[in-house]
Amino acid sequence: MRKITFLIFIFLLFLLEQKESKTLIIKTCIDCHPLNKFKGSKVHQPLKNCFNCHTGHVSKYSKLLINKMPDLCYDCHSIILEKQKEFERIHYPLQKGDCLKCHNAHKGERMLLKASLKKVCFDCHKIKTSFKVLHIPFKQGNCNTCHSSHYSDESYLLKSKSICLNCHSLSALLSSHPYLKKGKNCKTCHNPHGAEKKGLLKEIAHKPYKEGKCKECHSENIKGNDMCFKCHSEIKKEFAGVYNHYLPASQGKPFCIECHSPHLSDQKNLLKAQAKSVCLNCHREAVVQRAETLYVHKDWENCLVCHKGHGSNVRGMLRDKEMKLCGGCHKRHINFTHPIGEKVRDPRNGQATSCMTCHDPMGVDYKYLLRLSGERELCIECHKGY
Amino acid sequence: MYRMSQGLLVILFLIINISFAYGIERVISLSQAPDETPLINPHSVIFEKNKFYVADSGNGRLISYDLKGNPLIALNPEEKLKRPIDLAFRKKDELWVIDKELGGFYKVDFSKKEVKEYILDYKGMRLCPEIFQIYEDKMYILDRETGAIAVANFEEDNLVVEKILKPKDEDFKGFVDFRVNKQGLWGLSRLNKKVYHLKPDGEWEIYSLKGKVILPKSLEVKDNYLFILDRYLTKVIMFKLPSLTKIEEFGEKGWTVGKFYRPIRIRNLYYNYIGIVDEGNGRVEIFQY
Numbered sequence: 001m002r003k004i005t006f007l008i009f010i011f012l013l014f015l016l017e018q019k020e021s022k023t024l025i026i027k028t029c030i031d032c033h034p035l036n037k038f039k040g041s042k043v044h045q046p047l048k049n050c051f052n053c054h055t056g057h058v059s060k061y062s063k064l065l066i067n068k069m070p071d072l073c074y075d076c077h078s079i080i081l082e083k084q085k086e087f088e089r090i091h092y093p094l095q096k097g098d099c100l101k102c103h104n105a106h107k108g109e110r111m112l113l114k115a116s117l118k119k120v121c122f123d124c125h126k127i128k129t130s131f132k133v134l135h136i137p138f139k140q141g142n143c144n145t146c147h148s149s150h151y152s153d154e155s156y157l158l159k160s161k162s163i164c165l166n167c168h169s170l171s172a173l174l175s176s177h178p179y180l181k182k183g184k185n186c187k188t189c190h191n192p193h194g195a196e197k198k199g200l201l202k203e204i205a206h207k208p209y210k211e212g213k214c215k216e217c218h219s220e221n222i223k224g225n226d227m228c229f230k231c232h233s234e235i236k237k238e239f240a241g242v243y244n245h246y247l248p249a250s251q252g253k254p255f256c257i258e259c260h261s262p263h264l265s266d267q268k269n270l271l272k273a274q275a276k277s278v279c280l281n282c283h284r285e286a287v288v289q290r291a292e293t294l295y296v297h298k299d300w301e302n303c304l305v306c307h308k309g310h311g312s313n314v315r316g317m318l319r320d321k322e323m324k325l326c327g328g329c330h331k332r333h334i335n336f337t338h339p340i341g342e343k344v345r346d347p348r349n350g351q352a353t354s355c356m357t358c359h360d361p362m363g364v365d366y367k368y369l370l371r372l373s374g375e376r377e378l379c380i381e382c383h384k385g386y
Numbered sequence: 387m388y389r390m391s392q393g394l395l396v397i398l399f400l401i402i403n404i405s406f407a408y409g410i411e412r413v414i415s416l417s418q419a420p421d422e423t424p425l426i427n428p429h430s431v432i433f434e435k436n437k438f439y440v441a442d443s444g445n446g447r448l449i450s451y452d453l454k455g456n457p458l459i460a461l462n463p464e465e466k467l468k469r470p471i472d473l474a475f476r477k478k479d480e481l482w483v484i485d486k487e488l489g490g491f492y493k494v495d496f497s498k499k500e501v502k503e504y505i506l507d508y509k510g511m512r513l514c515p516e517i518f519q520i521y522e523d524k525m526y527i528l529d530r531e532t533g534a535i536a537v538a539n540f541e542e543d544n545l546v547v548e549k550i551l552k553p554k555d556e557d558f559k560g561f562v563d564f565r566v567n568k569q570g571l572w573g574l575s576r577l578n579k580k581v582y583h584l585k586p587d588g589e590w591e592i593y594s595l596k597g598k599v600i601l602p603k604s605l606e607v608k609d610n611y612l613f614i615l616d617r618y619l620t621k622v623i624m625f626k627l628p629s630l631t632k633i634e635e636f637g638e639k640g641w642t643v644g645k646f647y648r649p650i651r652i653r654n655l656y657y658n659y660i661g662i663v664d665e666g667n668g669r670v671e672i673f674q675y
Contacts, residue, residue: 085597224511225531242427242443242469242486246514248533248560282577285601285618313469315427315648315665348641349667350417350424381641 028056040107046076047106070097080150087151088284093124094150095291102149117143131194138193146192155281161185164192188272189264202264209263217262224249228256235310244311258282259309275309276301289363297361297369306361322354330355347382409675410636412644413659414455416440416670419447421460425668429471430517433655435478440663440670441470448473448483455672463494463501474520476540482525484515491515491545508536508547521566524548533560535571553582553590563604563651574605574614581605581612593630599623604651606660615652615662620645622652622662624675641667 029050030038038047046052053072054064061068067075074081084090093101102120103112113120118141122129137145145167148157160166164186165173173180186192190200197203208216217227229236239246247255256262259278260270271278280287280303290296299305306325307317318325323341327334340353351357358378359369372378380386416431416438418424426444433439437458438451446467450458468487475481479496489512490505506513506527514530525538525545534552538545551571552558559577566572571584579602581593593612595602601618611633612625620639625632638645648666655661655672662671 088596240487240489242471246530249531250533250558250560288600288618345424346641348643349647349669351426351666351668 038106042110042112043107044105044112053105070099073099084151088153089155089157089287090151091149091157092287092291095287117141127193129194131191132196133198133200134194135192135200155277188261191266195266202261202266204265204267204270206261206263206265206270223252225254225256228254228262238308238310241308241311241313241317243313243315243317245309245317246311275304279303279307286362293363294365295367295369296363300361300363322356326355410634410673412671413674414451414672415643416449416451416455416457416672417668418457419445419449419460420457425449425670427665428650428663428668428670429665430473430651431653431655431661431663431670432474433659433661434475438655438661438670438672439473441473441483443469443471443486443665444668446470448481463492466492466501472515472517474518476520476523476525482518482520484518489514491518502543504545506536506538506545506547508550513547517563519564519566526564526566526571528561528564530560533558535561535564535573551584553584553592555580555582555590555592558582562602565605565607567607569607572605572607572612574602576602581614593627595630598625598630598632603649606652606654608654608658608660613652613654613660615649617649620647620649622660636673637662643669644671646671 051066053066055066056064059065061072065072080094084094093099101124102114104114105112108114109116115123121141121143137143143149146158146163148159152158154161154163170180189202191202192200195201195203208214216231222230225236238244245259247258249255254262259272261272262270265271267274290300297306306319308319312318314321314325320328323334337355338353338358340355340357342352344353345351346353346357358371360371361369364371366373366378368374370378372381416425419442423445425440425442427442428440429443430441431438436453438453438455440449440451442449442460446469447460447462448467448470449460452458467483467485469485470483471486472484473481481494481496483492483494484490485492488503488505490503493502493504494500495502506515506529511531513527513532513536515527515536516530517528519526523540525540527536527538527547528534529536529550532550532552534550536547537549537551538547553573557578557580559575561573561582562576564571564573568586569583570586573582573584574580575582579595579599581595583591583593585591595614599614599616599619601616602614603617604615606613606615607627610627612627612630614623614625615621616623619637621635621637623632624634637649639647641647646662646664646667649662649664651663653661653663658675660673660675662673664671
């Protein structure tokens with residue numbers, strides 16, 4: 001019995017000592033770092049002991065962190081790292097490992113967000129908010145009702161393909177949409193954030209739809225791409241380019257609807273969404289390149305400034321040959337640059353030199369969008385003797 | 387004794403690995419025409435009659451090379467080719483070429499010295515050929531209109547589409563490349579990063595490359611190895627089938643010989659020689675693995 005009492009005493013002493021040492025550590029830290037900076041409605045759990053994340057003396061990392069970011073976060077939140085491998089689309093700050101873009105390390109709002117969810121999202125996503133009619137979750141700033149904040153397989157990081165049906169029951173919708181099937185894309189006609197019209201309907205209508213001439217497109221005799229090309233024959237010619245967006249027409253539907261909305265849209269040319277969103281929905285490699293590099297062209301998000309939407313005979317579906325295309329904006333530069341053109345051959349591969357020989361607008365690690373360091377590395381690729 | 391055998395096993399494993407890692411080497415580059423003009427946007431390469439043939443799309447010509455990679459002849463039969471993007475021999479004197487501008491095929495009959503056009507349709511729908519392969523005297527065509535593989539028979543002087551092969555997968559978004567061999571048909575779908583395998587018994591099996599590649603552009607299947615050309619990574623990744631275990635990768639981004647800038651196609655040319663068509667560098671790099 002005496003032995004047991006002694007052991008309990010030792011154990012309590014040990015606990016007390018632990019608590020005291022922790023208190024001592026925090027006390028030492030807060031001598032300089034005022035405690036009110038770490039107090040709030042939501043506090044990061046490791047904050048009980050500063051040394052969970054920081055070292056007291058020296059560190060290779062800023063803020064005396066014990067590991068580099070985001071690895072430090074992943075030490076505990078490893079699930080976030082693991083899950084990224086499972087999904088096709090990752091939120092850009094997460095892809096960049098910039099957890100602190102949205103979260104605070106010490107205290108914050110729910111989920112340690114820097115501010116309210118609405119504010120955190122809208123700080124980057126400068127989207128239109130002034131609509132006559134607003135979707136309730138959007139009005140309330142509950143972006144995460146529909147969107148996932150870290151990763152998803154769906155475009156716009158939507159939580160699922162049929163996210164709308166989470167609130168709007170299919171059976172209720174069927175009375176007004178008799179053709180509706182599960183998985184049907186409601187965004188084709190409705191703007192999920194807001195609109196000027198009742199029912200969140202989009203503004204710009206396809207002419208036959210506006211005039212109620214459904215059979216102009218929907219007829220028994222015409223299926224697939226001809227549903228569109230029947231009227232837009234001039235567009236069909238654009239798809240004859242060597243590099244084109246000729247896509248499979250699936251289940252009798254025209255492939256055009258991969259990018260265009262056949263009924264209603266809020267965008268020019270009845271695009272389903274802003275051009276960048278439409279393009280990046282499939283061209284995920286461009287998103288990866290942007291995340292992995294430091295510099296991108298200022299028009300990186302305006303794909304159609306440089307690329308054609310349907311087809312082209314120029315590699316990369318560019319609007320024109322590289323020099324003419326770049327020279328269209330960089331007028332001064334095209335006149336005094338390093339010799340380029342058909343007569344100046346790249347010694348590495350015998351190809352004609354152009355702006356793209358040295359620059360890559362899609363994403364690089366060097367200033368002026370240079371493919372390699374302009375201080376030496378890039379030049380000596382060709383100028384071996386220097 | 388146990389430790390010694392363990393050590394021997396480790397050494398054996400290392401030797402196997404090292405020999406495999408060093409087993410892939412570049413042997414030839416095909417980069418010029420006989421008149422020393424460079425290739426512009428080459429699209430495909432084949433090996434036939436102990437020669438390499440390249441579709442030099444940007445220059446509207448076909449070029450043959452000897453086994454050492456020396457250019458032999460550049461030809462444009464009857465000056466008809468505008469944008470040749472793929473080619474294959476059916477017989478010794480019968481060459482088939484897809485011309486993008488035509489939106490169909492040219493058959494070049496060397497013995498008769500004639501060139502004929504073939505536009506394919508199936509059930510009233512015009513096909514848009516992109517890539518093709520002739521296997522056991524049937525023509526397999528990747529059709530952009532359906533995203534599927536059209537199977538055509540040579541009937542007298544005609545080419546008749548018999549059927550369209552397409553997996554019954556809701557997620558299927560169309561093939562970007564395919565190969566046919568004795569194991570069946572292998573199709574690569576870029577958007578969903580899947581390889582579809584149509585087995586000889588008519589069953590489709592699916593291999594998901596999700597998380598393994600970024601921009602799969604072309605595929606090749608040889609024995610139990612799957613080669614995927616990833617255009618973004620500028621690498622060829624080799625997987626062991628059916629486990630889809632990654633066993634090797636090679637290739638590096640660059641502009642000098644042996645490197646890739648915008649690789650577009652991978653083809654097993656003969657035995658263990660594999661060709662990578664790089665439209666960016668205007669070259670075909672041939673590797674021995």
